[in-house]
Amino acid sequence: MILLIRSLFKQVRKPVLAYAIGTSLYLLMLALLYPSMMKTGLLEAKLEALPPEVLKAFQYDKVTGFENVLDLLGGNYYGLIFQVIASLFLLSLAARLVARPIDNGELIVYLAAPITRNAYTFAVAIVMGIASIVLVGLNGLVLMVSDWWMTDISINDVILWRIQLNALLLLLAIGAFTLFVATLFDEERRAFSLAGSVLVLSIVLTILSELSDKTEWLRYLSVFSLFNTTQLLEGTNHFLLHSILLLVLCLVFLTGAVVQFGRRSLSI
Template identity: 70%
Template sequence: MMTIIWSLLKHNGKPITAYAIGTSLYLLMLAALYPSMMKSGLLEAKLQALPPEVLKAFQYDKVTGFDNVLDLLGGNYYGLIFQIIASLFLLSLAARLLARPIDNGELILYLAAPITRHQYTASAMIVMMIASTCLVLFNTFVLLLADWFVAGVSIDGMTLVRFQVNALFLLYAIGGFTLFVATLFDDERRAFSIAGGVLVLSIVLTIGAGLSEKMDWMRYGSIFSLFNTQQLLEGTGDLFLHLSILTGISLFFNASAFLGFRKRSLSI
């Protein structure tokens, strides 16, 4: 099975690397600019000038008193931006690993060899997890570099761990869901649009929940409510409960993908 995993990684290495490096460079840029933005007060002035609805949409829970670069990143990256990046990253990867090979008949080449559906599906799951882990590790490494070498940047280690562990488990859960949807259809575009529609709905529900206290119930319909940046910054909330729920979601959809793909007929 290692041969299949290596082959899938080789074919999908470029997009995985592009997302990991691209997001890491964005984090590095923000970290490098953080000291000068805090010194000039430009960031706080800009944020205070924005309408409250815009700030809530991007999940900025604070616009003053940025004591740590993670306070800035909590809204500028790990809020709405991270939700969109995570969704696009895992949607495209699931499509490349399963939906597209089913759609164009490429999967028949794998199954014609001494490779079973179990082996291929398990390999695709492992590649999804490896890709998610690489994205988080790259981001973590860049932030640690900024902490070590950029003057004026101070990152609390435990807060960084909370952010990255929660982000990793969120990626695992979304990856399991997107892979499961990719096993359901022969048409890549249909699989992409259905999984993408669910994730976009989750993002909309998260935004809607932040716009009004009366709409707070909407967050319970979104997986992104399990990645609360304000609670992660403050060290409050039920992190272990959120990680447990994300683990359950990941296991459920991965198991569903494994069992469902074994039984379905392929039009190839």
């Protein structure tokens, strides 16, 4: 199992590091620019100039009074941007590890060895989990280093890692869903299209829920409602509930992936 996990992770190592390093550099840039942006008032002026609909789409709950860099990142990264990154990140992993090997017949090489379908599914799930930990962990470490390095950022470590944990659970839930969808089809294109369509719909529902009080209920049809940065920054009691629900979704889809992949007939 360990050799299988190492082999699978080696296949996705480059894209995982690209996502993790790329997003971390973006966070580092925002953290380094934050003090000067607050002193000049440039950021607040630009945000106030944007239409309210645009701000709501990017989930900016306030455009003034940023107390620390996490308030800025709540809308500038841990909102719509993170939803898109999370979707693309896990769709690409599921495609590389499951959908593509089924489509091109590569999976027969693994199954010809003493590797069961359940073992392969669990190995893929573990690799996707490790990839998610690398992404979230590096993001958090970069922000912590920024806080130690500079004096005007004022990051609360408890809130920071609460956000990172919630983000990790969101990635695990989406990863389990994309893995489940990847086990449904023999063609990579069909698996990618279905999973991608569901995730795009979830993002659209989240955006629409922000545009009016009448459409606010649409948020609860999207998995991204379980990662609410505003509530995390305010320290509300939704963190535990959202974490439990994300963990349940992860287990449900992972179980579905194991059962589906174990019973289906593969055309390889």
